[in-house]
Amino acid sequence: MDFMTALEIGASGLSAERTHLNVISMNLANVNTTRTPEGGPYRRKSVVFQSTPLDSPFTKAMRSELEREVKGVKVSGVVTDQRPFKRVYDPGHPDADGQGYVSLPDINVVEEMANMMTALRTYEANAATISSAKTMFNKALELGR
Amino acid sequence: MKSLFGSHIHLQGKVLDMRLERQNVVAGNLANIKTPGYKARSLEFEEDLQRALGLDARGKMTRTSPDHLPAEFDARKFSADFIKDLKPRVVQGEDAVDLDKEMTTMAKNTLLYNTLITTLQKNFEGLKTVITEGGR
Numbered sequence: 080m081d082f083m084t085a086l087e088i089g090a091s092g093l094s095a096e097r098t099h100l101n102v103i104s105m106n107l108a109n110v111n112t113t114r115t116p117e118g119g120p121y122r123r124k125s126v127v128f129q130s131t132p133l134d135s136p137f138t139k140a141m142r143s144e145l146e147r148e149v150k151g152v153k154v155s156g157v158v159t160d161q162r163p164f165k166r167v168y169d170p171g172h173p174d175a176d177g178q179g180y181v182s183l184p185d186i187n188v189v190e191e192m193a194n195m196m197t198a199l200r201t202y203e204a205n206a207a208t209i210s211s212a213k214t215m216f217n218k219a220l221e222l223g224r
Numbered sequence: 225m226k227s228l229f230g231s232h233i234h235l236q237g238k239v240l241d242m243r244l245e246r247q248n249v250v251a252g253n254l255a256n257i258k259t260p261g262y263k264a265r266s267l268e269f270e271e272d273l274q275r276a277l278g279l280d281a282r283g284k285m286t287r288t289s290p291d292h293l294p295a296e297f298d299a300r301k302f303s304a305d306f307i308k309d310l311k312p313r314v315v316q317g318e319d320a321v322d323l324d325k326e327m328t329t330m331a332k333n334t335l336l337y338n339t340l341i342t343t344l345q346k347n348f349e350g351l352k353t354v355i356t357e358g359g360r
Contacts, residue, residue, distance in 0.1 A: 085244075085251045092255030099258075128259040130252075148265060148306060149248050152255040201257050204323060208251040211334045215247060218341045219240070222348070 084149065085212035087133050091151030092205030098154045099126050099198045103191050110186045113174040120174075121184045122159045129155035228351070234299035235277075236344055242269045242304050243337040249306075250330045257321045264321045266329075269304035276302050 102124050112121035130150040162185045170179030246267040256262040 084248045088248065088251040088255045092251075092257075095255070128256070130256045130259045130262055148308075149252040150256065151252065152259055197258070200323075201254075204254045204257065204327065205251075207327065208247075208254050208330060211330055212247055212251065214334055215244065215337050218338045222341060222344060 084133065086209055088149070088151045089205045089209035089212065091131070091133070091153060092208075093202060095126075095128060095152045095154050096198050096202040096205065098157075099128075100195065100202075102126050102157055103195045103198060106186050107188065107191050109184060110188065111183060113172070113181060113183065120164055120182050123162065123184055123186050124157050125160055126154045127156045127158055128152055233344070233347070236340055238299040238302055239269075239273070240337065240340055242267070242273075243333050243340070245304060246333050247330065247337075250326050250333065253321045253326050254323070254330075257323060262321065263308050264326070266307045267304050268307055269302075272305060273302065 106123050109121040115121050129152070131153045133149075133151050164182035165185045166180045167183055168179055169175055169181045172181045175181045246269075249265050249267045253264050
C-alpha cells in the first residue's frame with residue numbers, strides 16, 4: 080500500500096462524480112424534451128455507484144486482506160428512471176395527443192439541483208483527500224533533503 | 225541496543241506507515257460515499273500500539289533490572305486493526321459514510337503525519353550536527 084493508492088481512490092471518486100454531474104445536467108437540459116431517438120419523451124436518468132477494487136487480479140492476489148478491502152468507486156451504469164410522464168395541457172404543442180395533452184418528462188428541478196450539490200460536495204471531498212495525500216507525500220520527501 | 229539510530233526510529237516509521245494506510249482507508253470511504261450498501265471502514269492502531277509499547281494506561285510494565293526480559297517494541301510484529309463499521313447510517317438508502325467524521329479523521333491524520341515527519345527530520349539534523357561538530 081502506497082501513496083498512489085490514496086491518489087487512485089481519490090481519482091476514482093472524482094471521475095465518478097463527474098459522470099454523475101454529466102447525467103444531472105443531461106436531465107436538466109432535457110426537462111422539456113418530448114422527442115428522443117428511442118421515441119417518446121425523454122426519460123430521467125440516474126447513476127449507480129459501485130465500489131471497485133483498484134488493481135488487476137494478480138496484484139490483488141499478492142496483497143494483504145486489508146489492502147484488498149480498501150476500494151475505489153465507479154459508476155457501474157446509467158439507469159433509466161421509470162417514473163410516469165407529466166401530462167400538461169397544451170393543445171398548440173406539435174406532440175399533443177387527441178385531448179390536447181403533452182407528455183413531458185417528470186423531472187423535478189429542485190431534486191436535480193439537490194443532487195448536483197451533493198455531487199459537487201462529494202467531488203470536493205475527494206479533491207481534499209488528494210491534496211491531503213499530496214501534502215503527506217511532499218512532507219515525506221522532505222526527509223530525503 | 226545503542227546504535228546510530230535509536231529504536232524509536234522503527235516506531236516512527238511504523239506509525240507513518242499506519243497513518244498512510246489510514247489515509248487510504250479514509251479516501252476509500254469518501255470515494256464510496258454514495259455507493260449503496262457500502263459500509264465505512266476505519267483503521268485503528270493507537271491503543272494496540274500503546275499496549276505493544278507497554279505503556280498502556282492500565283499499568284505499564286517497568287524493567288526494574290536489566291536482566292529482566294526486555295519488553296522492547298518490535299516494529300515488524302505490529303500491525304493495525306482494520307474495522308468495518310457494521311452499522312451504517314442510512315439516509316435515502318445510500319449515505320453510509322459520515323462525511324464530517326471522515327474529513328476530521330483525514331485532517332487529524334495529515335497533521336499528525338506531518339508532525340511525525342518533522343520530528344524525524346529534526347532527529348536526522350541532530351545526528352548530522354553531532355557528526356559534523358564532533359569531527360572538528
